[in-house]
Amino acid sequence: MRSKGGLELWGGVECTVNRVGDRYIEQLGRNAHWDRPDDLDRFASLGIRAIRYPVLWEEIAPFGLASADWSRPDERLARLRELKVRPIVGLVHHGSGPIDTSLVDPAFPEKLAAYARAVAERYPWVEDWTPVNEPLTTARFSGLYGLWYPHGRDEKTFKDCLFNECRGVILAMRAIEAVNPSAKLVQTDDLGKTYSTPLLDYQAYFNNELRWLGWDLICGRVDRSHYLWKWLIERCKATPDEILWFRDNTRAPDVMGVNHYITSERFLDDDIDAYPEHHRGGNGVHRYADVEAARVLASPTGGIKPLLKECWARFGLPIAVTEAHIDARREDQLRWLAEIWRACEECIDEGIDVRGVTVWGMLGLYDWNCLLTDVRDYYESGAFDVRSGTPRPTAVAHLMRDLSAGAVPPHPVLAGKGWWQRDDRFFARPVSVRGLVFPTRPDTGANRAPILITGATGTLGRAFARICAERDLRCRVLSRAEMDIGDPDSIERAIDLHKPWAIINAAGYVRVDDAEHDAERCFRENTLGPANLAAACERHALRLVTFSSDLVFDGERDSPYVETDSTRPLNVYGESKARAEKLVLDANPDALVVRTSSFFGPWDAHNFITVALGALRRGDAFHAAGDVTVSPTYVPDLVHACIDLLIDRESGIWHLTNEGEITWADLALRAAEFAGVDASRLEIIRDQHAQLPARRPRYSALSSRRAFPLPSLDDALGRYVRDSTLQ
Structure with missing residues (x-):
């Protein structure tokens, strides 16, 4: 059942297979999802209409298509079909492909396309696809920050990763559409925003343009008039032909998949002495601290709604929130999800085509507090808590059932403020930025019983x-x-x-x-x-x-x-x-x-x-x-x-x-x-x-x-x- 305005409830399982050095870290092995076929029935019971579901290249065909093992997706996709839950199939999720390729391999796009063709031929009824999850975010972590393979720390490696991923998306969709002409692209990426002190306005503007680059490439929007053209040529060592290939080979998403977290909104402050050393950095011109906006801005930001409005204004394409999750106490998990749901409904009321909200990490997430660079067994529960060995539905699951029925319930805990709104959220002195005013968040209407x-x-x-x-x-x-x-x-x-x-x-x-x-x-x-x-x-x-x-x-x-x-x-x-x-x-x-x-x-x-x-x-x-x-x-x-x-x-x-x-x-x-x-x-x-x-x-x-x-x-x-x- 859809909510008023047609908003659907979707789900997703955290399925990253990222590579650190020569070690692959697999989320679905750690949460034991592959050992529990009945997980899909648990998910369906919450009323989800669609699920982001992995058929990951590294897992299915680690040594090539000839030795691919299709047993898991055969069983799981068939069951989803029986349950009438629409799969949005992901092929690469923060990964870099099997051992014989990588994000900087010039053949990565063509190899991914060949794999995509094989998946589509095996499951020709699947319509929704995400060939590469979060290309820009993955390129930053793998090519610019050095966290994941190939551990690059320069603009050229970042560009190589991003261009290969985006080319891979386009070629993969061509291969899929050759099998199923009605296939749809649900293209995900993290959408945050950067704020700053006046001195750093220029850096914040750059960051806010860069966040769109993956989508801009896939949509064919990058040419000589694009704000980042000069940077791509001079700093990233891209050639005009590399860039313009995307203009001539456009595959606009059918749905813009927006992933949003508390950490997605950043604040840049030139008063670096106010922050611990690990927050300090710079751009070669100025030194500054880069911190979560929620931890320092005196007024809470407007949340996801203004970001969705920016996305709609820029692309005019249907939108879905494809990841909604927070690592927090249970009531704040509920407050975050309810806030995002209401924001999407408000966007629909204002004429924006928002299709769904995806509760991410249905089985929880492991070690994202260190960005998956280590195995520390730090667990964040989701709709289910798997730590006892049997998935236990949390309050998030109960809220999902209510949302799938069309409404945010007036639960008493929703009457409180999330930590990102409370006065104890600051880890440094609160910062007020001139001209930066956010709307007051309306009363939730929740029951205030004690x-x-x-x-x-x-x-x-x-x-x-x-x-x-x-x-x-x-x-x-x-x-x-x-x-x-x-x-x-x-x-x-x-x-x-x-x-x-x-x-x-x-x-x-x-x-x-x-x-x-x-x-x-x-x-x-x-x-x-x-x-x-x-x-x-x-x-x-x-x-x-x-x-x-x-x-x-x-x-x-x-x-x-x-x-x-x-x-x-x-x-x-x-x-x-x-x-x-x-x-x-x-x-x-x-x-x-x-x-x-x-x-x-x-x-x-x-x-x-x-x-x-x-x-x-x-x-x-x-x-x-x-x-x-x-x-x-x-x-x-x-x-x-x-x-x-x-x-x-x-x-x-x-x-x-x-x-x-x-x-x-x-x-x-x-x-x-x-x-x-x-x-x-x-x-x-x-x-x-x-x-x-x-x-x-x-x-x-x-x-x-x-x-x-x-x-x-x-x-x-x-x-x-x-x-x-x-x-």
């Missing part, structure tokens, strides 16, 4: 309040006087007063030893209260997050507990949590119950690590158990993950801890090492648990069969030492 958070005085409650504020999520933190979870009437009054969309229960009885002789109060706070909340949230259709503990287990094993393991608590506190889990999920199957363990955080003076480091710094003795193994949890990581899961509409029992298991004594030693604190006064004790009023399990490490892993313990300890306000 999240209610219980436990106003506790570690978790305060952390949730702090992080919700950072993420511009409206919340209200309630004391027991404002909402007593042990009293159903008190819960009803609070819901009626605040009209929330979700409740996060961060309250509870936490004194494990005291619970042995204070069981009634413990069960009221830890069992009855969550059960009351679950029933109320079920009645009012509200989302609920509540917390359980590793102490629901008896510790009689030596491998981490997962969500499906049977509970057998050893003490009253653990029993109160185990009973709560059952009562909550019986009353409200949509509730999210998070088991976690051993909190430490940068804002809490009473957690184990803060207390241990404080004692060791003072030279005091500190006792820690060497025979009790736990899974420590860094509170900021836990809170961020819980908010993401809440927005994703997840339910049931989840284990969330930082990766790793460790004894209390080793945890104190590790923390002291990170903090540079002398640990000689640490005294390791054994059998301490047997001397406490409440029995503890010797081993209560947690793992998960369904959750994405939180960062490693070492990573968390490093951030704790860096960010702690208590040292």
Whole structure:
């Protein structure tokens, strides 16, 4: 179904096969898409009408067409046809072809055309094609910046890469059209804009002309009157015949594919001392910093809408946003996609022919934070999160279903501002540029209902309040006087007063030893209260997050507990949590119950690590158990993950801890090492648990069969030492 105005929802899988040196880095191997044929059914279930899908030259015919392996595209394209999802077939995606060619090989265009002909003959029913994704961007990374093969760093290599790619597009389309005369070219490239201080206006103008060059060549717009003609001749060493070949061999796109990211908009500042060294550069005339515009411009830019209007004014061709993605917290991913969708609908209302919006990286993206120059396993989730091994639909997938039905829903998180609009986005002093004024973004009309958070005085409650504020999520933190979870009437009054969309229960009885002789109060706070909340949230259709503990287990094993393991608590506190889990999920199957363990955080003076480091710094003795193994949890990581899961509409029992298991004594030693604190006064004790009023399990490490892993313990300890306000 199309939205009002005819805007279609498209999808795409990040499929780059880029070459760094002689190593090929393949995204689809890392996200395991080729091992899951049912991914296509997942995608189709979201309501997409088309999908950018790879039949990549390097993967299918790495050693020539004679030995090409068509098994994957045979299966996948046939299934897309059955699902009535239109494939937009890509042949080269940030790649440079098989090992026997490259972007600077004079034969690259003809070789690509031969491959394109073979693909078209095998799938003659396919109509939409992107022979080369982002030719200009790939030429910059491969020929000008030295990041990808052939690692050029000069204008001539850039020109050779770009001209070969653009010739390849044109010759490939000729070959495809010889098989299917109705074939259409969907030509993608990154479309950003450069802003600058007045001194650097000339450089910004050059950058803003250069961004069109790939499309201009393919459209036959580059001749002696073109702004870049002289630069191409003098700096890039192009010949007039090379350039004019494109004028005489035009293949204008049927659809202009616009890819747009936060990093696509840049700001050039001659005040280089205001920025870190890695942002500084120059052009031989002036030194300047080149930074993300969103991080320094005092007013947020106009976003994608003015860029689409520029594209329409320049070419007058149909447009699609062929990549829409941001590496951000979940609500900002939703805000970014909704912003782009609305901008496209507004363009349609103004008479611009915008065909679709493509949610990119349906399975997420790996290592784009280093531009794929290394394998660091940095993952950005998309419509699905694949880190557990089974793709899990995120809130982006839910939003896609709404968009495919024709509307942006009034979800409460959309009422907030994305980080690119918030006042905490600046990493240097904000810059106001004379004459540079952007329109105020209209109110989204989203529901502004808050999240209610219980436990106003506790570690978790305060952390949730702090992080919700950072993420511009409206919340209200309630004391027991404002909402007593042990009293159903008190819960009803609070819901009626605040009209929330979700409740996060961060309250509870936490004194494990005291619970042995204070069981009634413990069960009221830890069992009855969550059960009351679950029933109320079920009645009012509200989302609920509540917390359980590793102490629901008896510790009689030596491998981490997962969500499906049977509970057998050893003490009253653990029993109160185990009973709560059952009562909550019986009353409200949509509730999210998070088991976690051993909190430490940068804002809490009473957690184990803060207390241990404080004692060791003072030279005091500190006792820690060497025979009790736990899974420590860094509170900021836990809170961020819980908010993401809440927005994703997840339910049931989840284990969330930082990766790793460790004894209390080793945890104190590790923390002291990170903090540079002398640990000689640490005294390791054994059998301490047997001397406490409440029995503890010797081993209560947690793992998960369904959750994405939180960062490693070492990573968390490093951030704790860096960010702690208590040292």
